[in-house]
Amino acid sequence: MAGTSKELPNFTSRIAFILVTAGAAVGLGNVWGFPYVAGKNGGGGFMLIYLLALTFVATPVLMAELLLGRMGRASPPTAMRKLQLEARRPEPWSVIMWAGLVGSILILSFYSVIAGQALFYGFEAMVESFHGWTSEEIIAFDAGYKSDIVLMAFWSAVFVGLTALIVSADVTKGIELAGKWLTPVLFVLLVIIVVYSSIYGDMPAALNFLFGFDHLVLTPGVFLEAVGQAFFTISVGVGGIMMYGAYMGNNVNLPKAVTWIVLMDLGVAILAGLAIFPLVFGEGVDAAAGPGLIFITLPIVFAKITGGGIISVLFFVLLAFAAITSSISLLSPTVARLEEAGWKRAHAAWVMSIIAFFLSFLTVLSFNEWSEFYPLAFLGFDGLTAFSLIREGVSNILLPLVGVACAIIVGWRIKKERIMAALPMQETKLFQVWYFCLRFIVPMAITALFINAVFGG
Ligand code: PFF
Numbered sequence: 458m459a460g461t462s463k464e465l466p467n468f469t470s471r472i473a474f475i476l477v478t479a480g481a482a483v484g485l486g487n488v489w490g491f492p493y494v495a496g497k498n499g500g501g502g503f504m505l506i507y508l509l510a511l512t513f514v515a516t517p518v519l520m521a522e523l524l525l526g527r528m529g530r531a532s533p534p535t536a537m538r539k540l541q542l543e544a545r546r547p548e549p550w551s552v553i554m555w556a557g558l559v560g561s562i563l564i565l566s567f568y569s570v571i572a573g574q575a576l577f578y579g580f581e582a583m584v585e586s587f588h589g590w591t592s593e594e595i596i597a598f599d600a601g602y603k604s605d606i607v608l609m610a611f612w613s614a615v616f617v618g619l620t621a622l623i624v625s626a627d628v629t630k631g632i633e634l635a636g637k638w639l640t641p642v643l644f645v646l647l648v649i650i651v652v653y654s655s656i657y658g659d660m661p662a663a664l665n666f667l668f669g670f671d672h673l674v675l676t677p678g679v680f681l682e683a684v685g686q687a688f689f690t691i692s693v694g695v696g697g698i699m700m701y702g703a704y705m706g707n708n709v710n711l712p713k714a715v716t717w718i719v720l721m722d723l724g725v726a727i728l729a730g731l732a733i734f735p736l737v738f739g740e741g742v743d744a745a746a747g748p749g750l751i752f753i754t755l756p757i758v759f760a761k762i763t764g765g766g767i768i769s770v771l772f773f774v775l776l777a778f779a780a781i782t783s784s785i786s787l788l789s790p791t792v793a794r795l796e797e798a799g800w801k802r803a804h805a806a807w808v809m810s811i812i813a814f815f816l817s818f819l820t821v822l823s824f825n826e827w828s829e830f831y832p833l834a835f836l837g838f839d840g841l842t843a844f845s846l847i848r849e850g851v852s853n854i855l856l857p858l859v860g861v862a863c864a865i866i867v868g869w870r871i872k873k874e875r876i877m878a879a880l881p882m883q884e885t886k887l888f889q890v891w892y893f894c895l896r897f898i899v900p901m902a903i904t905a906l907f908i909n910a911v912f913g914g
Contacts, residue, residue, distance in 0.1 A: 465530055465531065465703055465704065465793075466627065466628045466629060466704060467704055467705070467706040468628070468629070468633050468701075468704050468705060468706060469629055469633065471706075471708060471709050471710075471714070473633050473636070473637050474701070474704075474705050474706070474709050474714065475709075475714050475717050475718060475721075476636050476637050476640045476641065477632060477633055477635075477636030477637065477640070477701060477782070478523075478636075478698065478701050478714070478718050478786075479636075479640055479717065479718045479721040479722060480635070480636035480639060480640040480643075480782030480783070480786075481636070481692050481697055481698065481701060481782060481783055481785075481786035482690060482691045482692045482718055482719075482721070482722040482783070483640065483643065483721065483722050483725045483779050483782065483783070484568075484690075484692075484779050484780055484782070484783030484784075485568060485571050485572060485575075485776070485779065485780050485783070486686065486689045486690045486726075486783075487690060487722065487725045487726040487729055487779065488725070488726075488729040488751070488775070488776050488779055489571060489575075489748065489751050489776065490686065490689070490690070491686065491690065491726040491729060491730065492726075492729055492730045492733050492734065492750060493748055493750050493751075494682060494686050495507070495667060495730065496666070496734075496744050496750070498674055498679050498682060498683075499674040499679075500665075500666050500667055500668065500669055500670075501667065501668045501669045501670040501671075502670055502674065502675065502679075503674075503679060503683060504667065504668060506679065506680060506683040507683045507686060507687060508723075509683075510680075510683045510684045510686075510687040510902075511687040511690075511691070511719065511723065513894050513898050513899075513902075514684055514687060514688075514860075514894070514898065514899050514902050514903075515684070515687035515688050515690075515691050515693060515860070516691070516715060516719050517864065517891050517894035517895050517898070517899060518688070518693045518694070518860040518861075518863055518864050518895075518899060519691050519692075519693050519698060519715055519718070519719065520711060520712065520715045520891060521863045521864055521866075521867040521868075521895055522693050522694075522698045522699045522702060522860075522863050523698060523699070523701070523702035523705065523711060523714075523715065524702065524711060524867060524876070524879060524880060525537070525540065525699055525702065525863060525866070525867065526698070526699035526700060526701065526702020526703040526704075526705065527702045527703065527705055527707070527711075527879060528540055528875075528879045529699075529703065530703045531703060531793075531797065532696075532700065532703075532790055532791075532793035532794035532796075532797055533554035533557060533558065533696035533699040533700060533790050533794070534551040534554040534555050534558065534696075534794060535551070535794065535797055536554075536699060536703060537550035537551045537553060537554045537866075538550065538551040540866075540871065544870060544871050544872070544875075546870055548870075550866060553859055553862045553863070553866075554696050554699065554790075554859070556855065556858075556859060557694060557695045557696040557699075557790075557855075557859045558695070558696050558790055558791050558794065560694065560695040560696075560851050560855045560856065560859065561695040561696055561697060561787045561788075561790060561791065562787070562791060562809065562812060562813050562816065563816065563847050563851050564695060564787055564851055565617070565620070565784055565787040565788060565813040565816075566813045566814075566816035566817040566819065566820060566847070567817065567819075567820040567844055567847055567848055568780060568783070568784055568787065569613040569614075569616045569617045569620070569784065569813060569814065569817050570609065570613045570817050570820040570821055570824075570844075571748075571780070572613075572616045572776070572777060572780035572781070572784065573609065573611075573612030573613035573614075573615060573616045574602065574609070574612065574752060575751075575773050575776040575777045575780060576612050576615055576616055576773075576777050577602065577608070577612045578752065578756070578769075578773045579770060579773030579774050579776075579777055581598075582759075582766070582769040582770045582772075582773055583770050586766040586769070587756045587759045587760045587765065587766070587769050588759070588760055588765050588766040588769075589760060590756070590757075590760040591760070592757045592760075595753060595756045595757050595760060596753055596757075598756075599749070599752050599753050599756075603824040603825060604824075604825045606821055606822070606825060606826070609821045609824070610814075610817070610818065610821055613814065613817045613821065614814055616777075616780070616781070616784070617784075617810045617811075617813055617814045617817070618810065619781060620781060620784040620785055620787075620788055620810060621788070621806045621807050621809075621810035623635050623781070623785050624785050624788045624789055624792055624802075624806040625802060625803035625806040625807065626802075627802075628704055628789075631785070632704075632785050632786075632789060635781065635782060635785060636782050636785075639778045639781065639782050640721075640782055642778060643725070643775055643778045643779055643782075644721075644725070646771050646772075646774065646775040646778075647725060647728045647729065647732060647775060648728070649771060650732040650768060650771060650772060650775070651728050651731050651732045653764065653768055654731065654732050654733075654735040654736050654739075655731075655735060657735075657736070657739065657762055657763060657764075658734075658735025658736040658737075658738065658739035658740075659735050659738040659739040660731070660735045662734070662735070662738035662739075663730065663731060663733075663734035663735040663737075663738055664731075666734055666738070666744055667727070667730045667731070667734065677906070677909040677910070678910075680906060680909075681853055681906050681909070681910055682853070684853075684857060684902065684903070684906055685849075685852040685853035685856065685857065686852070688852060688856040688857055688860055689852040689856060690722055690726065691718070691719060691722055692783065692786060693856065693859075693860050693863075694855065694856035694857065694858075694859040694860040694863075695787065695790075695851075695855075695856065695859065696790035697786035697787055697789060697790055698786070699790065699863075700786070700789050700790040700793055701786065701789075703793075711880055711882075712880075712882070712887060712891075725779070732772075733750065733751075733755060736755070736758045736759075736762065737750070737754055737755070737758060739758075739762075740757070740758045740761060740762070742754050742757060742758065751776070755769075755772065756769065759772075788806060788809055788810065788813075791805070791809045792805040792806050792809060795808075795809070819843040819844065819847060820843065820844040820847065822843065823842035823843045823844035823845070824844070827842060827843060828842060830842065830843070832846060833846060853910075857903045857906070857907075858903075860899070860903070861899055861900055861903040864894075864895040864896075864899040864900060865895075865900060867895055868892060868895035868896035868899075868900075869896060873892070876892075
């Protein structure tokens with residue numbers, strides 16, 4: 458097997474690691490996904506379940522995945538293989554991360570379509586401004602975009618191309634530089650919009666919607682969605698995080714870094730809700746408008762409000778920044794694996810991006826030609842387009858499965874002393890809680906959810 462671990466570069470500082478990894482976590486899931494999922498599932502009740510899933514299921518896995526990366530110090534499949542040999546276990550651990558890598562390219566394929574639309578809207582907001590448009594014009598604009606396969610493919614290609622460009626460079630000059638700059642800028646933009654929203658929008662209604670308990674919906678499906686969203690939002694289960702763990706260096710205090718990363722991710726999700734919903738409620742439009750919340754509802758609001766022209770530019774730039782710091786983490790593990798096989802970094806980055814671009818047609822077509830084509834209807838997945846199957850299949854099935862496998866490996870298959878030495882950490886209360894979550898809570902929660910999803914109907 459190629460690839461000696463010593464060649465792997467390190468991020469240059471702790472803060473760089475935290476910003477880059479938080480950048481990987483903060484993405485479309487926070488701005489485009491979270492408000493939509495929270496809205497659909499009824500605000501405060503969902504938030505509570507989501508917080509539990511984030512704290513006791515997804516965060517322990519985040520720490521486990523970073524640790525596996527630090528211990529293996531190679532691309533995810535290679536790192537797992539090394540650790541398996543070291544632990545003298547018979548199971549093929551690398552297979553898990555190969556599945557993760559497939560997931561990462563699938564996510565990249567639909568990510569680039571949504572992010573491509575954000576780029577297009579940002580561009581349009583800049584040159585034409587949505588200000589003064591009627592609702593009908595905006596609805597027609599969105600529908601026009603979604604029916605134009607060439608235009609959609611073009612903007613998806615721009616987005617994947619930008620991703621490839623950044624990943625092609627050395628880790629410190631590409632991934633690190635992008636994360637170090639874009640993540641803080643994203644925060645600033647978001648705070649500006651939240652301040653604006655609290656002045657011009659209806660903040661109390663937004664707070665009630667996000668944190669109120671008057672519209673609680675409790676079904677097994679909501680739990681599954683909360684866990685899926687929690688895994689997706691902090692990027693565990695596809696190898697990007699493991700890769701960053703390999704670049705992390707040994708000077709990073711893992712529990713502290715993980716706390717920062719999760720808090721930043723949660724902070725952005727909540728701030729995104731507080732940026733979007735006050736405006737939506739202020740204008741009296743439907744809050745649970747689905748994915749159209751970002752590309753229809755918000756532009757309708759932007760068209761009406763004072764300063765909407767500039768705010769819409771800021772918003773879509775923010776969305777694109779959030780997406781790109783995540784997409785680079787989606788591309789980096791496969792690129793690192795190909796580098797181990799002797800490929801040039803740039804070559805690997807472009808080849809994988811082109812593959813992701815071709816796969817993105819599955820999503821592009823789901824918005825037009827295939828909008829009523831349900832590929833797995835014969836298996837009972839009626840009503841799910843290719844895009845929904847990829848999005849839901851990866852976040853609700855693949856991510857939790859890879860995540861639970863990582864939890865089991867760290868919790869049960871590698872010796873506890875080795876884990877404690879690699880962290881490094883004494884057997885404190887914090888360690889015990891984390892270890893308990895990995896060994897029991899994560900596997901039990903995921904098993905229960907799957908049993909419910911299969912048999913609960
Ligand atoms: N965490 C990203 C989001 O919330 O949009 C999605 C994601 C990025 C998942 C990178 C996985 C990943 F490796």
